[in-house]
Amino acid sequence: MANGVWHTGYGIEINLSLPDLGHPYRPDLLREITASVSERDPQLLECLAHHDKRECLSESGGKSPWMFIRRGRVGGRRPLIASHLPITHKATPEESAQHKATKERVVATAGRYGLDADAEVPVANRRSVSDAVVTGPAGLRVGWEIQYHHLSPSSVHRRSVNAVENGITPLWVAKDRMASLIDRAPWARVDDMPWRDIADGKEMVIRGGYRHLEVWRCVASSERHCLVSEGAGHCGAIHADWFVPALCLPERKPVLIEDLVLRSATGESVPVYVPGRGSGRAGRHMWVSAADRALWEEIVDEKTPLPTAPADEDDDVITFAEQEIDRSCRAGEDGWFASDARPLRDLAQPTGGFTLPRLPPQRPGDATRITPVERAAASAALGCPPWELGLCAGCRQMMRRYGLNAAMYCNVCRAALNGR
Incomplete structure (x- = not known):
């Protein structure tokens, strides 16, 4: 994993393992180099080996000598890592077919319900394009973003904020429980299905990202555990928490992608953001019924808007190991490692909930x-x-x-x- 990079604009060598990157008099340097590639010169950062006219493995591996900065994962550390940009990013044929089939299914579903829907819709400033935009009868616009391959959290945030600023509610669709977009913006997870099944209309269940609010009195006769007492005790208070359909009491019917297309456009289902309550998470994004969100806001006596700036989660804090720069080309090590797998982000557990005192x-x-x-x-x-x-x-x-x-x-x- 590369811990150094050459800055072509300033003509300086950057050590990513140092808190000041080796340049204490450039306080904005970290922000500049971690900006999205779409917002800067793609050739701003260069592989040190390539700059020194030494062997750069990217030249024979489908990569370019130009680089971007991401947060790695090594055990419990989150170092900054310089990775080679692909010459062109192309999804696999299967991902491309799944993406196209899902997008077409969303648009076709909206049409059957009498809703307006368009594919490949550029936002007003044309900095991004929504895979599909569904417009409800009251003018509510939902931008469906089908994302079946890895996308950086900063890109998810940037595109979501861009959509909201242009009057579009983002709705990200993933198929991987480890997808980095989960809980970074309103999202839904579906099964990893063959594209033909998607195109043929096979049942497409929302496996994650949609929840129901349950409220219960914490007494001995309650079927649910106490949220504040350890063991099997009961505190006598009133608890409220969010559950996936399968964990509701009684169990709720699963939500299908067709249901979400209709309900999100009509406002029957809405996004909600529940801040973390001591669990170490920044918070949870989820789709819920409008009635559940109204009740939740009344119970907690507050309205938490969707975040407009990314909140650093505990496991996202950058770690600086303060090492010497390794000037070797590490193009073959840019990917995720089996020993440092991405964390599971789609967790079915309750959110931590809210308790009214007895x-x-x-x-x-x-x-x-x-x-x-x-x-x-x-x-x-x-x-x-x-x-x-x-x-x-x-x-x-x-x-x-x-x-x-x-x-x-x-x-x-x-x-x-x-x-x-």
Whole structure:
């Protein structure tokens, strides 16, 4: 892995293993060399071996002597690595066929639903092109980005921000659970299917990227574990968290790609960003129902917009080993190594959720102390409309007090009374 590169603009040698890159008086140098190749001179960075007129392995391996900078992965470290640019980037024939079939399926699906859809749509400033743009009846535009080969996180972010700035909601499609686009922008993952199956209309399930909100009261009778207590304890609070359809209780029907084409364009399904809550992740992007997002925003009492700047995750922080520059050409080592595989990014586990503290005991006449947020969460957790909520005559906790099948005491108090 190359840890050095020649800067053709400044005529300097850059040591990527040093925090100041070997040039303390150039504070913007890191930003300049890590910029997207599309935003700078492709021949700005050169292989040191090629610059020194020594053997450059890229010349016989389908690569160019010009380079780009990426973050590598060596054990738990994230060093900067100089990699050779391909002479031309071409997806494999299978990837190209899958890409084309998926794009055509999205456009055809939109047409069957009476939605406007176009393929290969340039955004207003023509800096990027969406594979397909589907327009809903209210003018909502969703830009489908079919990405079946590796793309750098910075490119995902740049293209997503570009889409949003031009009134398009990005929707990235991946087939790999390790795809770097996952949780960098609104996304969906499908199976790695032969292109003929995609073109023939075989069921195409959204395996990741779509979730449902579940809210529950953390009591002994709950089927779910407590989010805050260790072991099998129950805290009595109300929890809310996001689950993939297969892990919902009861299990939800899987979402198909046709469902997402329609729902995303009509606004029935919307993107949401849930910031990390102490798990070491920057946060989760997901598609959810509009009703679930509204309830979540009411429960957490905030609206978190989609990030407009990339948030560094803990495992993305650059590591500087402060080594001597290796001037050998490392063109054959540009790829990912089996021992340093990309991490699994599509995780089916819950997000960490949100917990409302257990309501304090209430006295008669204190109902005004229950906040709208607590009332909304209790309504969702107990499965009843807000007007059927009331306080248990025993412990004064929120319960279903009015309406059909209502009671004066909660299950815990009834069990204690029956045990006397």
